[in-house]
Amino acid sequence: MPLINVYLRQGTTPEHRRNVSAAMHKAMVDVLKIPQDDQFHVFHEVTPDNFHLQPVAFGLPRSERTMFIQLSFNQRTAEQKNELFQAIVNNLRLFADVPEEDIMMVAFETARENWWAAGRVVDPETGYDARMTDVPAETAATN
């Protein structure tokens, strides 16, 4: 259920955005151990006059493919968040040919009780819906 909003310039193909979504989702599943079907990504195609960046940021030129990824999930350790960012960057390069210079990310963390999903009942032991059968044994984290 972790919601991801992606803000990127107009002009990308649907296939590119599908690849970006798949790359992010694989990182979320691999690192945060979210369920495989727990993918909720919204892409916002922003016109040039609504995207206000500077041509150089942090000493690096900005390209047309700059994208801002706004993640939200339950609280994690700094190590997990760093691992997640690295996995997203790696996957975006492999799956969608996005160089790391084009990627900006921020994570909004929330308390576990701040989510509500489709009437599901979460097992407090595992953090997963009671109806799920493929919960990873070693983790109790969702969102």
Next chain:
Amino acid sequence: MPLINVYLRQGTTPEHRRNVSAAMHKAMVDVLKIPQDDQFHVFHEVTPDNFHLQPVAFGLPRSERTMFIQLSFNQRTAEQKNELFQAIVNNLRLFADVPEEDIMMVAFETARENWWAAGRVVDPETGYDARMTDVPAETAATN
């Protein structure tokens, strides 16, 4: 002033979105005791190629009417948040015919001083604008 962003598929009617907005607002007023005129909702109509969900999530099929509601307000107890979620779900069914399987919600909580509204002056005793006269007696909460 609690800001609500709603992400939903293209193809709904303005009337439907008005009903969704009214349903959410009534829950915010009833449960969080926000002022009656304190309604700030933004709807984002998302094209299919910008909405990346899986056809089945948490063992439930996703319908065309799936919507993701991103709430933001000051810190509340887990009980209040749960009550709010239930009220929104109930109201969405009653006012806008939205089944609970279509609703995803997340709440971003902030400190009280993280809001600024139209130059208003908030009474620290009540959390309400000093110009307001209909403050519920038993509560000191806004946002």
Next chain:
Amino acid sequence: MPLINVYLRQGTTPEHRRNVSAAMHKAMVDVLKIPQDDQFHVFHEVTPDNFHLQPVAFGLPRSERTMFIQLSFNQRTAEQKNELFQAIVNNLRLFADVPEEDIMMVAFETARENWWAAGRVVDPETGYDARMTDVPAETAATN
């Protein structure tokens, strides 16, 4: 890197939105001491049937130019946030002729490690990219 999302009604000019962006950015640089090139603003032009406000809010009539500014940055003191809000309001009036009655703001604060930017390496002493040379001497804050 602080991400700012601005939600405002359709019908403003690109120049107006550029002025709004410049006004916000100057306040961020002046008060939060973020780097000069650290500007990431996304504007969302909302159609009337997707913007659900009430005609009067907090006892003040809403105008057509109402805008909701959603800021995100690392944790700051209440004093800094208040100073930032005041600077944004002042700059919006001076640079973009926006009256304070039209401005709504919320800040989402995050932990410092919740940001990832373009592969940059941040100096833990200063909070700035190691490649930057114009770090303000008296501050260790970014985002």
